[in-house]
Amino acid sequence: MSSGTRSLSRVPPRVGILLAASLAAQLAWQAWRIPPAPQTADLPPAPPAALLHAASFGELEATARLAMLYLQAYDLRGDNAVPYQHLDYERLIAWLRAIVATDPRSGYALFSAARVYTENPDAAKCRAMLEFLYAEFGGDPDRRWPWLAHAALIAKHRLKDLPLALRYARAIDRQARDPRAPLWAKQMEIFILEDLNELEAAGVVLGGLIASGRITDPAELHFLLARMKRLDQQPAR
Amino acid sequence: MTPPLSPRHAVLVIARFVLLEAFRSGLPWLALACIAASAGFAAFLAHVALTETRELQATVAAAMLRISAAFLIATYVVTTVAREANDRGLEFALTLPISRSVYYAGKLAGFACVAALLAVSFAAPLLLWAAPAPLGVWVLSLAAETALVAAMGLFFSMALAEVVPAIALTAGLYLLGRSVGAIQAIAAGPLAQQQESALRGSVDALALLLPRLDQATRTEWLVYGLPPASDALGALAGLAIYFALLVGAGLFDFSRRNL
Numbered sequence: 001m002s003s004g005t006r007s008l009s010r011v012p013p014r015v016g017i018l019l020a021a022s023l024a025a026q027l028a029w030q031a032w033r034i035p036p037a038p039q040t041a042d043l044p045p046a047p048p049a050a051l052l053h054a055a056s057f058g059e060l061e062a063t064a065r066l067a068m069l070y071l072q073a074y075d076l077r078g079d080n081a082v083p084y085q086h087l088d089y090e091r092l093i094a095w096l097r098a099i100v101a102t103d104p105r106s107g108y109a110l111f112s113a114a115r116v117y118t119e120n121p122d123a124a125k126c127r128a129m130l131e132f133l134y135a136e137f138g139g140d141p142d143r144r145w146p147w148l149a150h151a152a153l154i155a156k157h158r159l160k161d162l163p164l165a166l167r168y169a170r171a172i173d174r175q176a177r178d179p180r181a182p183l184w185a186k187q188m189e190i191f192i193l194e195d196l197n198e199l200e201a202a203g204v205v206l207g208g209l210i211a212s213g214r215i216t217d218p219a220e221l222h223f224l225l226a227r228m229k230r231l232d233q234q235p236a237r
Numbered sequence: 238m239t240p241p242l243s244p245r246h247a248v249l250v251i252a253r254f255v256l257l258e259a260f261r262s263g264l265p266w267l268a269l270a271c272i273a274a275s276a277g278f279a280a281f282l283a284h285v286a287l288t289e290t291r292e293l294q295a296t297v298a299a300a301m302l303r304i305s306a307a308f309l310i311a312t313y314v315v316t317t318v319a320r321e322a323n324d325r326g327l328e329f330a331l332t333l334p335i336s337r338s339v340y341y342a343g344k345l346a347g348f349a350c351v352a353a354l355l356a357v358s359f360a361a362p363l364l365l366w367a368a369p370a371p372l373g374v375w376v377l378s379l380a381a382e383t384a385l386v387a388a389m390g391l392f393f394s395m396a397l398a399e400v401v402p403a404i405a406l407t408a409g410l411y412l413l414g415r416s417v418g419a420i421q422a423i424a425a426g427p428l429a430q431q432q433e434s435a436l437r438g439s440v441d442a443l444a445l446l447l448p449r450l451d452q453a454t455r456t457e458w459l460v461y462g463l464p465p466a467s468d469a470l471g472a473l474a475g476l477a478i479y480f481a482l483l484v485g486a487g488l489f490d491f492s493r494r495n496l
Contacts, residue, residue, distance in 0.1 A: 054419035057412060058451035059303075061460055062296035069285060069293075105461055111288045220288035 043074060043087055046094035049101035056102070064103035068112060071095055084117060089125040092117065093132045100136055107143070110136060111220065114147040115227065118154045127164075130155055134168060141175035146214055148172055149185055149205060157198035165192050182208030199231050247335045248343040255317075255347020264313055264351070268358055271305040276362045292460045295366035299375070299456045302359040306379060307386045307411055310352045314390030315403045318344075322398055328496060341491050345391055345484065352383035367459040374469050378454040381476040385448060386411055388483040396490050414450035417443070448479035 047055075056063035074087060084092075096117075099109040113129055120126045130151045137148040148168050156165035169188040176185065184191040184204055196204070206224055209215045215224070242250065259265075278301065279294040286293045321327055330340055360376035367375070389410055393403040417440075424440040453472040458464050 050419065050423045054416055054423060056419070057304075057415040058418070059296070059300040059456055061292070061456045062300035065286075065289065065293045065296055069282070072285070072287065103457075105457075106289060106292065108287070108289050108293075116287070217288050217290050219283070219286050219290045223287055 043071070043091045043095065045091055046098050049098040052098055052102045061103050061106065064099050064106050065108055067095070067099050067102070068108045071099075072112065085120050085122065085125075089117075089120075089128050093128060096132060097136070100139075104140060105143070107147070110144055110147040114150045114154075115223070118151065118158075123159055126154065126159065130159075130164070130168075134171065137171060138175070141172070142178040145172050145176040145178060145181065145185060146209055149188060152188065152192055153198070153201050153205065156192055157201070162192075180212045180214065182212050184208055199228070202228055202231060242335070244336070244339045247339045248346055251330075251335075251340060251343025252347035252350060255344060256350055258317065259313070259347075259351045262313070262317075264309065264355075267309055268355055271302065271309065272359060272362055275301040275305070276365075279362075279366070291366050295363060295459045296456045298366070299363055299459055302363070303379060303382075303454055303456075306352075306355050306359050306383050308408075310348070310355060310383045310387050311390045311407045311411070312404060313351070314348050314387050315394040315400055315407065318391060318394035319398070319400045319403070331496065337491050338488055341391075341395075341488055342484075345388060345487075348387035348391060349384040352387045353380040356380035356383050363459065368462075371458045371463050374463060375454060375456075375458050378469065378472060378476075381473055381480075382450060382454050385450075385476050385480050385483070388480050388487070392483050392487040392490070395487060410447070411450065413443075414448040416451065417447050418449065418451040420444075449475050 052063060052067065053060065071092070074084060096109045096113055100106075110133065113133055118126050118129045118133075120129070133144075133147050133151045137144045149172060152165045152168035152172070155161050155168060166189060169192040172185060172188040178185075185208065191201075191204075194201075206215075206228060210221070215221055275298045279298040282293050282297055283290050327340075331337065335343075356376055356379040359379065360372055363372055363375075386407065389407045390403065393406045394400075397403045397406070421440055421444055424437045449472070452468075453476055455464065455472075458469075463469075
């Protein structure tokens with residue numbers, strides 16, 4: 001205790017009682033409060049990329065990633081009753097587009113689009129997300145081909161739309177020049193035409209991405225392996 | 238009788254006392270709390286990220302530390318100057334055989350050293366997620382940026398002699414400096430172009446008077462590697478020029494003021 005503090009006995013008892021009672025009331029109020037009912041909130045309209053840019057005060061990289069966590073929270077957080085499958089995908093894609101424009105070198109938004117938001121049983125929503133990936137691929141093919149490659153697999157195995165899968169595969173063949181890309185990515189069209197089931201194709205893709213050094217993040221690897229395991233446990237489609 | 242101090246020696250003595258005062262204040266503990274909060278938040282984020290974990294931690298911690306450094310140095314400078322003015326310390330210092338310019342330069346040198354120490358200590362936790370070379374450039378830029386904020390704080394607190402307006406103006410100038418690039422981009426956008434070009438002209442004119450803090454201490458250096466030397470040098474040169482402008486304005490105002 002510093003020398004500038006008087007002893008506790010100098011505090012009037014009623015002040016001490018007031019402090020203790022108010023602290024007890026605060027703890028009791030918070031402990032017995034009824035938890036709020038789950039919200040059924042859909043995504044708000046996406047801000048324009050220029051607004052995100054202005055609100056970031058120059059911290060574009062942090063803003064883009066925090067905005068992704070905000071989006072992620074819409075289906076992962078406990079107090080929202082709307083899982084991502086039911087979100088308004090037009091708004092979701094507008095958010096993802098604004099985030100990609102805020103930090104074009106980050107792969108977080110495209111990873112989530114390819115690996116999370118395409119996992120939607122609603123074929124129209126899945127297709128819209130694939131088209132978003134295709135549109136964004138053109139902006140930086142050498143960095144973004146892994147997500148379009150996954151989009152091609154989704155188009156082939158989930159949507160059963162071989163022409164769409166081939167369109168994506170041909171785009172990778174034509175535009176991606178990444179020297180680290182594995183062989184299957186350099187011959188994506190042939191790979192799509194091979195008679196592999198979804199699990200086999202996903203295994204080849206994941207193995208190639210790890211071998212090429214494209215996946216080093218432990219969280220991403222853990223996520224992808226969990227998806228593979230889930231795919232393995234699913235009955236053949 | 239001891240001979241009067243040379244101006245350079247007097248500047249060093251005043252700067253040393255500023256540093257000593259900073260060490261004995263609560264500033265080191267506040268800095269430590271900021272470092273702990275940023276590192277703790279970054280550790281939390283590692284559990285919610287789906288990918289780019291290291292990048293997420295580096296960018297968020299760097300953004301938090303950067304704004305904390307600017308806030309801490311600005312409030313520290315403004316409150317220190319205000320307290321000294323209230324204690325009549327300024328009048329006492331000027332009874333000594335030193336000029337007003339020497340006093341101002343000594344104070345500024347001391348605050349700039351505090352700012353540099355703050356920047357170096359704030360860079361330490363970022364070594365967990367960023368490579369040393371880009372972090373070196375980042376910390377150099379942060380030291381220059383916080384020294385500039387110290388110069389802003391000193392200028393406004395000496396000119397206004399009131400804490401709240403001085404902090405508000407320092408914060409306003411700092412935040413404008415960080416967002417002026419985005420504001421210019423919005424003003425040049427297709428929607429704004431339909432309006433009179435006066436809007437764009439006034440934003441461009443305002444930008445001429447502001448430091449381009451959005452070009453300095455960029456988090457992208459930490460996650461995407463070293464910037465081209467011309468970018469980093471350009472940002473540092475911009476900060477140095479604005480620092481000189483603030484010193485000039487501060488000395489001008491302080492020299493003509495009746496105490």
